[in-house]
Amino acid sequence: MNRTRRAALAGIAAVGGASLAGCVGTPATDSAGRSADESDGESPPPTVDDGYHLAYEAESLVSESLDGGVSKDGIPSVDDPIFRPIAETDPPGNEPVFGVVRGGEAKAYPRRILSHHEIVNDEVGGEPVAVTYCPLTGMAQGFHRGDTTFGVSGRLVNSNLIMYDRATDSWWPQMLATGIDGPMAGETLDEFSVAWTTAGDWATRHPDSLLMTEETGYVRRYDEDPYGSYVPLSGYYSRNGTRFPALASPEAGHAKSVVVGARTETGAVAFDEATLRSERVLTGTVGDGGAAVVAVADQTLSTGHVYRNPDSAAVEPDGDEYRVNGEDGFAAADLPLERLLAFDAMWFAWAGFYPDTTFVGEHTGAGDGR
Numbered sequence: 001m002n003r004t005r006r007a008a009l010a011g012i013a014a015v016g017g018a019s020l021a022g023c024v025g026t027p028a029t030d031s032a033g034r035s036a037d038e039s040d041g042e043s044p045p046p047t048v049d050d051g052y053h054l055a056y057e058a059e060s061l062v063s064e065s066l067d068g069g070v071s072k073d074g075i076p077s078v079d080d081p082i083f084r085p086i087a088e089t090d091p092p093g094n095e096p097v098f099g100v101v102r103g104g105e106a107k108a109y110p111r112r113i114l115s116h117h118e119i120v121n122d123e124v125g126g127e128p129v130a131v132t133y134c135p136l137t138g139m140a141q142g143f144h145r146g147d148t149t150f151g152v153s154g155r156l157v158n159s160n161l162i163m164y165d166r167a168t169d170s171w172w173p174q175m176l177a178t179g180i181d182g183p184m185a186g187e188t189l190d191e192f193s194v195a196w197t198t199a200g201d202w203a204t205r206h207p208d209s210l211l212m213t214e215e216t217g218y219v220r221r222y223d224e225d226p227y228g229s230y231v232p233l234s235g236y237y238s239r240n241g242t243r244f245p246a247l248a249s250p251e252a253g254h255a256k257s258v259v260v261g262a263r264t265e266t267g268a269v270a271f272d273e274a275t276l277r278s279e280r281v282l283t284g285t286v287g288d289g290g291a292a293v294v295a296v297a298d299q300t301l302s303t304g305h306v307y308r309n310p311d312s313a314a315v316e317p318d319g320d321e322y323r324v325n326g327e328d329g330f331a332a333a334d335l336p337l338e339r340l341l342a343f344d345a346m347w348f349a350w351a352g353f354y355p356d357t358t359f360v361g362e363h364t365g366a367g368d369g370r
Contacts, residue, residue: 042148042167044184051178051188052263053287055354056247058180061173065157066244072164075152076218077119077130083107083210086203091211093200094231096370098140099209099301100194102127106209108202109133113212114140115227116220118161120212121149131194134161134174135227136236136243137349138258141174144190158247158352175345175353196344196370197301205300233367240366246352253363255348258370260295260304261357262286262342268354269306271295272361273344274368276304280317283309284360293340295360296322298332302370303344307337 056064086108091097096111103125114120114133121130130150133140136159143150148167155162161174170182177189195202202209214222228235236243240255259270266287276282282295294309299320309315315335316323322330330336351357 043146044167044170045148045150045165046144046146046190047184047187048190050265051186052176053265053267053354054176054178055356058178058185061157061176061180062171064247065155065162065171068154068156068244070152070154072154073151074154075116075118077121077149077151078113078117078216078218079121079149080217081109081120081122082213082215084213086199086209086211087207089211089213091199093198095199096230097197097199097202097211098131098133098194099197099202099206100124100129100131100142100192101206102129102192106202106206107212108199108206108209109212110199110222111140111196111230112225113214113216113220113222115225116222117216117218118152119150119163121145129192130163132161132163132174134159135225136160137175138237138256138346139175139343139349140194140196141177141343142192142194143177144192156244159242159244159349160353173353175349191341193341193343195298195301195303197303201301230367230370233370238366242348246348248352248355250347250351250359253347253351253359254366255346256366257347257364257368258344259347259350259359260306260342261345261350261354262293262306262340263354264291264340266291268350268357269293270345270347270350270354270357270359271304271306272347272359272364272368273304273370274364275361277302279361281315281322282360284358286358294337295342296332296335304342305332305335306340306342307335308340309337313337 097108099108105125119132128145130143130145150163153162153164163172168183170179170184177191179185179187228237258273261270269286277297280297292309295306318328
């Protein structure tokens with residue numbers, strides 16, 4: 001069903017004109033009071049030399065991009081977030097949050113807030129970062145931003161958020177982390193992992209973490225998700241269909257099942273998250289050469305990590321930790337192997353961007369593994 005995000009956000013109109021203007025209108029300034037087209041001499045966002053495998057040319061992705069139903073910055077980024085210690089806020093233990101640790105500092109960003117903004121420009125551990133979330137593809141990811149900020153372009157490709165940077169106005173599909181239009185087309189952003197977990201689990205792992213508050217500078221009903229709900233699962237997140245056309249459709253599996261995806265310079269691999277959490281360890285291959293990889297479940301944060309495993313090291317569960325080649329005591333995030341950047345995504349979106357992906361596990365239902 002090809003519907004716009006304007007329809008998905010229609011319920012917000014009841015909040016009143018001020019809220020509606022911020023969500024589906026064309027604001028003259030961002031939340032820092034600056035025009036989206038003013039770079040103020042900012043430098044482009046940091047990039048890395050080694051890019052990721054792409055199944056499509058940039059020109060093709062631009063031609064396949066669609067109007068998401070909102071104007072540029074019609075979904076406003078949060079550029080001056082406010083936090084409180086998570087120990088003082090007492091959020092519901094099962095509330096989904098996106099957790100980030102940088103430079104010894106831990107922060108959590110409630111999914112219900114990012115559903116209305118999609119991008120938070122922040123600093124964590126002294127590093128300027130952008131924490132991003134695309135509700136339509138179920139993906140949260142972090143990017144180093146340098147002295148610029150990112151905004152919502154109003155366009156989508158494969159249902160995925162296309163960000164733009166305010167220094168060069170280049171387009172960046174979030175899942176690809178690669179520029180497809182503008183001065184930085186072909187460049188790859190410097191990204192980092194974001195943990196999709198719950199407030200309770202995050203507070204257990206990081207009791208000194210800060211939690212983003214609803215003080216965003218915008219009027220929103222943050223207790224209402226314009227797309228549905230994960231707790232309990234309903235709406236867009238539970239249906240097998242999508243609002244916008246996919247670049248490619250997988251032959252099997254529920255569109256909204258959750259995979260832990262990782263990509264290299266030669267290919268991509270997806271592990272079914274529910275299977276991974278059940279089995280604890282899954283092995284697979286990625287790329288043209290069939291390079292070996294292994295995925296392990298993080299029992300505390302209910303997420304997964306993926307590693308290169310060229311020598312086929314034996315990885316086994318050992319209580320809440322893991323044993324590698326007989327040596328025990330390794331946390332899921334700290335195996336003595338090269339860790340690949342991995343993240344959760346809806347299966348249809350991953351398979352659309354990476355139709356040649358390797359899939360590991362059993363196909364499960366919508367939201368399974370969340």
